Amino acid sequence: MLKSWVVVPTCLPLVRRRCHTCASERFRPSRKFRVNAHHKLLDAWLLVLCTACGETEKLTVLERVNVRAVRPELLDRLHGNDPGLAAELLQDPVVQRRNRIALDWDSAWRLDTGGSDHLDHEVLDVSVRFAARIPVRPVRLIAEGCGLSRAEVERLLMEGKLVSAIRLSGRLSGDFTFTLKR
Numbered sequence: 001m002l003k004s005w006v007v008v009p010t011c012l013p014l015v016r017r018r019c020h021t022c023a024s025e026r027f028r029p030s031r032k033f034r035v036n037a038h039h040k041l042l043d044a045w046l047l048v049l050c051t052a053c054g055e056t057e058k059l060t061v062l063e064r065v066n067v068r069a070v071r072p073e074l075l076d077r078l079h080g081n082d083p084g085l086a087a088e089l090l091q092d093p094v095v096q097r098r099n100r101i102a103l104d105w106d107s108a109w110r111l112d113t114g115g116s117d118h119l120d121h122e123v124l125d126v127s128v129r130f131a132a133r134i135p136v137r138p139v140r141l142i143a144e145g146c147g148l149s150r151a152e153v154e155r156l157l158m159e160g161k162l163v164s165a166i167r168l169s170g171r172l173s174g175d176f177t178f179t180l181k182r
Contacts, residue, residue, distance in 0.1 A: 002125045002126070002127055002177075003113070003114065003124065003125065003126045003127070004114065004126075004127050004129065005111060005112065005113050005114070005126055005127070005128045005129070005141070005145055006111075006112045006128075006129050006130075006131055007109055007110075007111055007112075007128065007129070007130045007131060007132075007134055007136060007141065008109060008110055008111075008112055008131045008132075009087070009105075009108055009109050009131060009132045009134060010107075010108055010109055010110050011108050012028070012029045012031070012083075012086065012087055012090060012108065013090065013103040013104055013105045013108045013134075014026045014027065014028055014051065014103070014104040014106075014108070015027040015028070015029065015048050015059070015090070015101050015102075015103065015104070016101060016102040016103065016104050017048075017057065017099070017100070017101045017102075019050040019052065019053065019055055019057070020055070020057075021050065021053050021055040022050060022052045022053040022055070024050050024051060024052035024053065026050070026051040026052075026104065027048035027049060027050055027051065027057060028048065028049055028051055029046065029047075029048050029086055029090060030046075030047045030048060030049050030056070031081060031083045031086045032046075032047045032081045033045065033046055033047065033061070033078045033079075033081055033085075033086075034047060034058065035075075035078050035079060037067070038064070040066055040067050040068075041064045041065065041066060041067070042062055042064075042065050042066075042067055042070060042075075043060075043062060043063055043064065043065075044060075044061040044062040044078050045058035045059060045060055045061060046058070046059040046061055046086055046089055046090070046095075047059075059089075059095065059099045059101065060095075060098055060099055061078070061089055061095060087132070090103060091103070091132060091133050105134050105135065105136070108134075109132075109134050109136070111141060111144050111145055113145045116147075121182075122181065122182055123179065123180070123181050123182075124146070124179065124180040124181075124182075125177070125178075125179050126142075126145070126177065126178055126179075126180070127175070127176075127177045128141060128175060128176050128177070128178070129175045130173055130174060130175060133173040133174075134173055135171040135172070135173045136171060136172065136173070137169075137170070137171055137172075138164070138166075138168040138169075138172050138176065138178070139153050139154060139157070139168060139169070142162065142168075142178065142180070146180065156180065161180065161181045161182070162178060162179070162180050162181075163178065163179050164176060164177065164178035164179070165177065
């Protein structure tokens, strides 16, 4: 029987960027936007706060964009400080590249396994789905979901008792399946 696990974000991730004031490297999203108009051109930023000193930094979302080129619903979400929009924009690769940031997902996600009734099966087929692009090591997910140590999961992988169509080393942020034979 195929079990379904889901990796779910619990909060917004921290933003990894160097603070100009205190040299800290972590910012937390404030979930607030600033929109500025220059005649017919708009700028929009997502505000983030340094975790050490509280200094506010701006992450560029829109830069000198013609007002008519911005969808009205996007403009409404920016003016309304929509927290869902903040989550979407933080995960947007274009926004990350433009602002030279990376996301720190430590302690910002959880694994839903649907209960612990799968722990006593000899053969376990699992489909792992990601609700957001959260880079996580599959070995860590499997260890957490099955109640094993990471070393034990690595041993099962080396013995061929843990198999998957994708490579289980490194980090993943996309859906995958695996089979565990005990």
